[in-house]
Amino acid sequence: MRTWYSTDQEAIDSAFGAFFGAESPIETVRAAEPTGFDPELWASLAAMGGAGMALPEPRGGGADLTDLAVVARQLGRHLAPVPLIEHSVACRLLAAAAAGSARVRQGEAAPVTESRTGPDLAESVSAAESGPGPDLAESVSAAESASGPDLEALLAELAAGDRIATLTLRPVTSGQARLTPAGAVAGAVAGFDGADLVLDLSEPPGSAVPNTADLPLADRDLTGATAVASGPAAARLWAAARAEWQALMAAACAGLAARSLEIGVAYVMERRQFGVPVGSFQAVQHGLAEAAVRAEGGRLLAHRAAWALGAGRPDGNRLAAMALVFCAEAARFAADRALQYHGGYGYSAEYDVQLYYRRAAGWPLQMGEPAALVAELADRDLGPRGEPAAGTEADRGERAAG
């Protein structure tokens, strides 16, 4: 058991820390508002291999999910205005879909033509809980492998960072993907319409919907999208991608929380009131300490979730959802405490803590309402609503004794 970074991960951590520190200072973050995207930063990131690192090694990548969580945490610390988490998860998703298609083409697996209506969403998602399985190729639609988008060429573009990929996170209804994460800049949008995993390669709008967190959100029309996988395989791929995004976003939120606290601590040590540093007051210290405990607990859970997903553990999806719920709250609490202890200056646009406060709320909300995530966890751990009672009054005594 190693609950801390490996030597390689320490190198990744310091490399990305240094990179974002140099290339994404807070002035860059501010300048990137309101699109929430800095093309130069993205180009620099691509030049150092960051765009393709999530892809499998033969495709120019090789970073696993625990490595990506290390990077996501640094991205969170620096509020880096690049959609690296969405791009990385979409890369993994499309590479898995491409691997399935290739196996169909090479005749290693029998193509299974499935209707676009498919099984209903709930069923598909519950079938998908176990992550992409060995039968993936069987279920990837033969039609897509013949006439669909050229995934091989696309993956090469994504690896080089010449095109940005994303995923809608929330299901697509009637071909519309409202507030698609990175939708303002992504030239490859993957979505799930309840039956198929679809891919849209149209030009991004380049401008974002004005939003709280200055994220590159855009409403995207996916009516022209084509299916790249369908049926149970599509649902499985989609569920895995959602869970990966949750774990990585949790790590980013943990990084955001930790950096908010550093900013808060620096300020309360510098700011003097009543003749002493504000940070010498216990009320202030305890608020920051409580936030630090939650940030650290969230960090550990996020890394554990990324590890569990990568290792194919049965509780991977559960831990990922839990990590996001917890880290989102931890980030918001940390940014709130840091802002509060700035006093009035925390509310002013000039001070950086407000940048953290807004993103702490906006980043995780891209997934949708937290209550929906909690409800999914409830279905998983408590069973769906309306299931027959597990026991009766008669066996109460027996159960109590056992």
Added chain:
Amino acid sequence: MDFSLPPEAEDFRRQVRDFLAANLTEEMIEATRDGTIHSPSLHRAMADRGWLSGAVPAELGGGGLDPVELCVLIEELQLHRAPIDALGVAIVTVSMVLEHGGDHLREAVVPRLLSGEALACFGYSEPESGSDVAAARTRAVRDGDEWVIDGSKMWTTMAHVADYVVLLTRTDPDVGKHEGLTFFVVPLDLPGIEIRPVATMGTERSNATFYDGVRLGDEWRLGDVGGGWRVMKTALKYERGIAGGQFPSPPVVEAAVDWARRTSDGAGRRLIDRDDVRDRLVRAMIDVEVARSFAYHTAALASDGVMFGVEGSMTKLFASEAYKKHCSWFLDLMGAEGLRTAADPGAHMGGRIEENFRHAPVTAIYGGTSEINRNIVAESHLGLPRAR
């Protein structure tokens, strides 16, 4: 990163489960309602397995249990609601004696504690000093080859069944408060010792102990004269290692889920089908996973030879505060029915939620209050100055 428990620890977990299936009975758990959260036969059975000596750090001559295995042991004991008030005290006392004690203590006390034949309790707090433990006023005065002890201690839980009290005394009132302290291991059957019960809001019985001209030889001294604070710091270090407070919530969550499945609200809806109930149950489960992540992290650090500090404070602070919150939530969940105590045969699952609700507050107080732990986090983790 790799959060998987080593195969040895998973094997060990199975051993602990088998052990508990064979040795822990519901009667044992019910017997703790007399206020003594200790089962002599369970304690000795664990000692026979070598788990007490195994939990003592290897560099002190103990060993056999990796810190991760020790964490698994505590986790399983807590998940199964085993009464273990005596366990941590024995392990910490032996560790303190092996690090600081002379030949007499090592020979007279250590084997008896490790075999489970004898029990110890802590005598740190006093009526006038709790978190400010270095302010202890209980006096030890040298008289020839002997020491004479006068004073009183609070929260000497288990003293009424224990053989020894690990006593923090003041041997020099004329130097700084951290300099004039000295530890002794005091046999509780010496003349001049009085043990009075202290009833608590929880089921636990604690004690106040009084020392009136208690005479004992210098061989019972633990560490240097005036070196008590150094001994105290190692005690806190070992206590954090086996905090035993990382996993208090799961039995309460289990009882709440069971209640919610069986019970309908006034509108005829099962509680477990209601959004507000599901929300709280899930959030409690998330807290449990956060606490587990903390506990495994501290254990993995210790296993790697890193003596953790602030991580132990974070683990204890988070787990105890979450536990308190969960007990409060789930008492509410049960409504008026939650008020039935174990004494009522109609109480759900032996009144488990009600009993935990009364017990929970002490976990955020003993072994370092939440406020002391926040001070530690503020100073050691965030680098803030010492606050008043």
